[in-house]
Amino acid sequence: xxEAGHIDALTPYARSLGILVDRWDGDIPVLRxxxxxxxxGRPEHYxxxxxxxxxxxxxxxxxxxxxxxLGRTAVLKPINITVQYLSAGKSRTSYAxxxxxxxxxxxxxxxxxxWQDDPARPIATAVMNVLMADA
Amino acid sequence: MTDTRPSFDxxxxxxxxxxRGHSGWLGMRYSAHGDDWVELELPWRQDLLAEAGxxxxxxxxxxxxxxxxxxxxxxxxxxDFSAIATLDLRVDYVRPAREGAxxxxxxxxxxxxxxxxxxxxxxxxxxxxxxxxxxxxAFMKIASSVPVGxxx
Numbered sequence: 498x499x500e501a502g503h504i505d506a507l508t509p510y511a512r513s514l515g516i517l518v519d520r521w522d523g524d525i526p527v528l529r530x531x532x533x534x535x536x537x538g539r540p541e542h543y544x545x546x547x548x549x550x551x552x553x554x555x556x557x558x559x560x561x562x563x564x565x566x567l568g569r570t571a572v573l574k575p576i577n578i579t580v581q582y583l584s585a586g587k588s589r590t591s592y593a594x595x596x597x598x599x600x601x602x603x604x605x606x607x608x609x610x611x612w613q614d615d616p617a618r619p620i621a622t623a624v625m626n627v628l629m630a631d632a
Numbered sequence: 633m634t635d636t637r638p639s640f641d642x643x644x645x646x647x648x649x650x651x652r653g654h655s656g657w658l659g660m661r662y663s664a665h666g667d668d669w670v671e672l673e674l675p676w677r678q679d680l681l682a683e684a685g686x687x688x689x690x691x692x693x694x695x696x697x698x699x700x701x702x703x704x705x706x707x708x709x710x711x712d713f714s715a716i717a718t719l720d721l722r723v724d725y726v727r728p729a730r731e732g733a734x735x736x737x738x739x740x741x742x743x744x745x746x747x748x749x750x751x752x753x754x755x756x757x758x759x760x761x762x763x764x765x766x767x768x769x770a771f772m773k774i775a776s777s778v779p780v781g782x783x784x
Contacts (some may be wrong), residue, residue, distance in 0.1 A: 510690035513679040537653035544654035545718045546696020553692050575691045579722040 511554040514547065525594055526558040526565055532588045543586030543620075548611060551593045552623040553578055556607040559595035560621070560627055561629035576604065578625045586620050587614055604628055640707045642670045658693055663736055669753070670704035671738035674722055680696055687731030691765075694755050695723055696766045697737035702751040706771055709741035709749070714773060716749065721769040729764045733757035739767065745775050 507516060514536065519529035530536060530551050536607055538544030557573055593611040605627045610619040646662040649655045658680070665673040674689070674697045682690040699721055707713055729735050738760070739753030749771045752764035 508690050509681045509684055510692050514692070531733050534653055535657045535711070538655075544694065544696065544697045545721070546658075547654045547693070549695040549699070550690075550692030550722070553695070575725040576725040577722065578691070579720060580695070580718075581720045582718045585717065 507554065507558070510550070514550055514554075515552050516551060519592060522594060523580075524562055525596070526555070526562055527592055527594045528555045528558060529590055529592045531590050532603055532606075533587075536567075536591075537588075541588040543591065545580070545582060547580070548586050548591065549580045549622050549623070551591060552580060552621060553612070553625065555593035556594055556595045556625045558608045558626070559597055559609075560605050560607055563600065564629070569629075570632040572632055573632055574628040575628035576628050579625045580621060582621050584620050586611075587612050587613060591620065592599045592616070597626075603605065606631070640704075640711060640713055642704045642708065645707070646672060647706060649700070654696060658696055658698060660696050660697060664738075665704070665708060666738055668705060668709040668742070669738060669740040670701050670708055672701045672704070674735045674737065675736050688728045689733075689735055691723070691725055694725075694729075694735060694737065694765055697723065697735065698723060698739060698755060698765070698769075699751060701737040701739040701753065702741070702767070702769050702771070704747040705739040705741040705751055705753070706744070708731060709744055715775075716771045716773050719770040719772050721749075724766045725764065726766060727753075727764055729757045735764065736760075739769075749773070 516530045519527045531572035597607040599606040607625045609623045611621045612619045653702045662675045663673040679694050695752045737755045743750040752768045755765040756763045
């Protein structure tokens with residue numbers, strides 16, 4: 498089950514967009530967002546910005562979970578994100594899961610994938626650099 | 633020379649798109665435009681923040697803002713309201729937005745080819761000479777039977 502620190506990964510923005518922790522895959526949170534008007538771009542499809550928000554939230558989620566596991570405290574600040582859109586998000590639930598590619602002292606590099614029906618066929622991926630400032 | 637291109641009016645398009653869906657939820661507004669660029673405004677809001685108890689807008693809504701401004705900049709540059717899809721979008725967050733500040737997103741379409749369009753732009757919180765983020769992106773034109781008007 499999610500612990501208090503893990504839930505902190507969900508920002509007011511993420512909660513407002515309807516992003517939830519679907520399950521834990523070991524130490525990694527798998528997030529989900531249901532399709533509704535809040536995330537809709539052109540009719541019956543996800544807006545690219547909503548997909549990007551889900552990816553970014555999953556990136557922060559995996560980093561926050563790992564820092565908690567290591568007993569580290571840090572204020573997370575975005576450095577950059579590059580989102581690749583692979584196919585249009587259709588009108589059903591989307592999931593996202595991040596992987597920490599490199600965890601340094603001051604910054605982390607994270608790769609994230611979002612999918613709908615099949616995790617092996619992502620609808621979008623992202624790579625993020627995140628600054629970890631002293632709390 | 634007279635500009636004979638069919639008009640794409642960003643002001644009207646933002647009104648249409650912000651009446652519903654993700655753009656409506658974010659409350660995006662028209663700000664300004666030129667021949668190949670469009671600027672939109674994202675009003676500051678408590679439930680779009682990066683931290684509970686903080687005052688700074690999260691970066692996710694800025695990504696949405698830049699995606700939409702970029703799509704409109706491409707429609708301006710193409711003078712055509714045909715369907716496009718975002719291929720990739722990179723956002724460099726060079727500094728946090730000021731507390732309580734609305735964020736403006738300005739994107740320019742600097743090149744259109746037969747099948748692709750390229751954008752660059754920035755987000756600022758009032759002073760365009762001091763951006764909070766820089767962006768670049770690539771879009772594809774898509775042949776589609778779905779109604780056009782919402783890039784996503």
